[in-house]
Amino acid sequence: MKYTSAEECITFSPFIEALREATFARARPNRVREMTYTGPAPDGKTPFLNAFERMPDAPYAICLAQGIVDSWLESPVIIYPTDLLVGNARPMRLLFEHFSWGIQYHEELFDDPAYVGQKARIRARIRKQAHRLFPLSGEHIRSEGIRIFESESIYDSLGGSLWSVGGYQGHTVPSYPELLKLGLSGAMARIEKHQPEHPDAAVLYEALKILLLGMSRWILLHAEKAEALAAENPNSARQYLLIARNCREISWNAPETMLQAAQLAWFYALWDWVDCIGRADQFFYPFYAGSADPNVPFSHEEIIQAFWLRGFENGFHNITLAGVHPDGTDATNELTYLMLQTCRRLHATHPRVSVRFHENSPGALMTLVVKMWSEGMSDPTVVSDINVLKGLERLEIPLADARDYCMLGCQEIEIPGRSNWGCEDGVLNLARVFEFAANDGRCRRTGRQIGPQTGKLADFSCMDELWNAYITQMKFFTKHFIYLCNRGVEIRDANLSKLVKMLYTLPCIERGLNPDAGGPLYNFGVVETAGSSAVADAFAAIDTVIFRQQRMTMETLDKALAADYEGFEPERQLLLHAPKFGNDHPLADEYCHRVLSTFWDEIAGYRSIRGGVFTGACSLLEGGISYGSNTWAMPDGRHAGEPLGNSIGPRTGADRNGLTAMLNSVSSLPLEKGVGGTTLNVLLPASMLKTAELRSKIALIMKSYLEHGGQMAQVTTASREEMLDAKLHPERHGNLIVRIGGFSIRFIELNDEAQNEIIARYA
């Protein structure tokens, strides 16, 4: 098979090299999408407002669909001289549609010269149409929250500290296989066929037709533009005419060649906000392996790489590679390796890539992945088919479908093309739940009673009593949390936030239901947790220091916590040195298991109003820091405001027994109950990956982890910056291991001189 070598890096053809240079040269950070590269500057237009004003009596769905179509049609069609695949993001605008909330509004764009002169006028127009533009807003959740807690200030104090309710992303993966099999006309045929069965959804179907016809028209605009460019530039006419012909062929019908498939997928991805696309090495493979079009002077390799560069420029969130076929056989193919090698050669932050592993994955695949880490990439993420499939089985998803799972969002999981799992419906900070359990249901900062009165620390005479108090608080807050998350689903549903996705999310058209109303086949809810390891460490510290060793009383702990350990340093030190999750220590690991298991069992008793039960996830990339900043001191010795754990992993710096111990701790967790996706971030010093022999050892460790209970891992190699930070904040970097003189040693244990020496060596 081609492209499998981890030793040689591929080279780009002169054509792709030129395309790469041009793409990187024009890449610019976008204000609307987080740190991804996309989109021209704002142009001051208001196609959404225009659509709603032009059709004052039309239903929301029609105006939304027309607004989307107009947004694209009113954007300039740009074809760069280096282009093979065409289609660019739209200019940034005040109002735009998005799959998270429906129509979104970006006030800060008023500062842009394109909008600044029309500020007052546009504001007045939006005010007039507000009830039509935003059928439901975040206020829908907030008013319910205030009703529950009977206080505006209490409810507002919980946002961003106890939870985030109602979701804010809503990633799903539409069916690219369906899109490529049937083209735009196929979706229209499905609409025509099923519209008569659902008269109540007539408006929705009309909206979908507007989208399809609009998209088709927009694709033809690219053909027309390319033809005009061909006329103006006789020297490049061949290339422009190729683009024009390719666009015309897919403007309505299904693609037949690699170039057509890549172009149609890219056009639709743009309309889908360049959200996640699923298993690209699988759905492109039939085209890739098919015979070359004699009229196309580019290889399939070049076409795939051109697609990848588009994904870079516009920030594809997550692409999934490898895994198994529906019959369980290995699905790794030549395209898997080509995409990885392309990713490796580009060495960029996007597209982010996940690779699925199973018992029979080829050894060369892991070797290549580890090689990419060794070159300083944190992609790809590795995912375990064995353990993800166990979780999907618990959700009673048929095996053949389960085997088709993909990664999306940060690191969530779903069955592509037929799911809406909310991704994610909300986040609950378990560390704050513990804070209430350890203080009679009161907030430590304000003293206000928010949770039920379950007793103060000094009232508990054994671990069971404390545990029961925690469970009572957890159930109380989970009930309200889930309730409010479901109100978020109502917003997405009312706002038709996934109208574009609906076209190719099965079987929405057949059911006449949008993806937020239960249209897809799989409608589970996914909620994330923050703070699970901090809560486990808190229980382990109390169990050890207070009940087993009896070196402190609950009264003292209560005072120490109330004072954020001010004046209680010896006590804090005792607690800091109690067992911590992430060290293969049975006590701490068992508490983490219980904390997650009880929460995930609890949410499994609730249903998303989309239809399915809730499952857990934990892939907060920065969440451990932001939720930590709003969480009071914990009994594990953590001061108020310090970060919580990083996703499913231990509290930063708490793991001190090396990688294998940490992997054992994490893989002992009931991750099959958190099949929404639980990320583990692993930090390795670059020197541990520098030879092929070392890389084979790391590959063996990761393979074994994925086969023995691990769900996924994201590997980062340690940089000089982290070492500098470790000098300033040693408590955060207990897990930073460096190599010196034949030894592996924790960086923070070295004296100043030794640390400086290593930092100098890294520079």
Next chain:
Amino acid sequence: MDETTGCIFDIQRFSLFDGPGVRTVVFLKGCPLHCTWCHNPEGLLPAPQILFRPDQCISCGSCRVCPNGAHSIEGKRHIFRRSCCTGCGLCAEACPSRALQLVGRYLSVEDVMKTVRADARYYASDGGLTLSGGEPVMQTEFARSLLEAARSEGYHTALETSGHVNFSRLEFLLPAVSLFLFDWKHSDEAMLKRYTGAALNVIRANLLALDERGADIILRCPVIPGINDSDAHLEGIVAITERLRHCSAVHLLPYHAIGQSKAAQLDMKEPFLPPSRESSRVDDMCRTLTERLRIPVMVL
């Protein structure tokens, strides 16, 4: 269950550099040498010791549990009278901040095996247990029991040794060892004596005898600027390696000052000499050795 106990000062999991595959390294306390560059001074004495890090001390006075009055707090200053210390470890247990730590604990073979077993899933066919130190051969009975226990569970076994021991001990361990990581610190008798206290003829004879008996060997050479990074020692490494039939690789270990901070925490002033400030020749030596020898040479 094997109840033989040994004095252990550290167990490091996830070791990638001390033998093939992924390994767990058990550090046995006590060493007959006193290398001036010693990386693990806490492994020198055979008995448990208290390691004191004044920068971690919060002056709480918990250490006054000492039955011999070795600790006192004067103002904010912690006075540790090491001469009164018997290494019982009570102060370390009481110390909340771990400014005081006990290095050296008596563990049974089964205690150690519990930790070794925890990583079994990562060993595959070539990973396993490495004994290091100190000089692990000093605790001969315990080392043998531990190596046998590991081998009986299917793990690869490696032994790191200075070679400065009675050969009968090495011979006793030989059947339980899959690989010897054999130190070759200096090729000049007088220099070796001066910087490590060891006798070259003992080490050389033991190395050759192990080779004679067919033991698999990797030669490990610390490279200490100004002491053994000379061309003469390089020739010495070549000469001894060429005499060995079962030496599969040479590892060069660059010097690092790590031992000095630990020595200070143990109040060991002697015999640690500050090494010369010359830059390391280790990469040059690696290149030359790679050209001269027909086996892999690498810098760890």
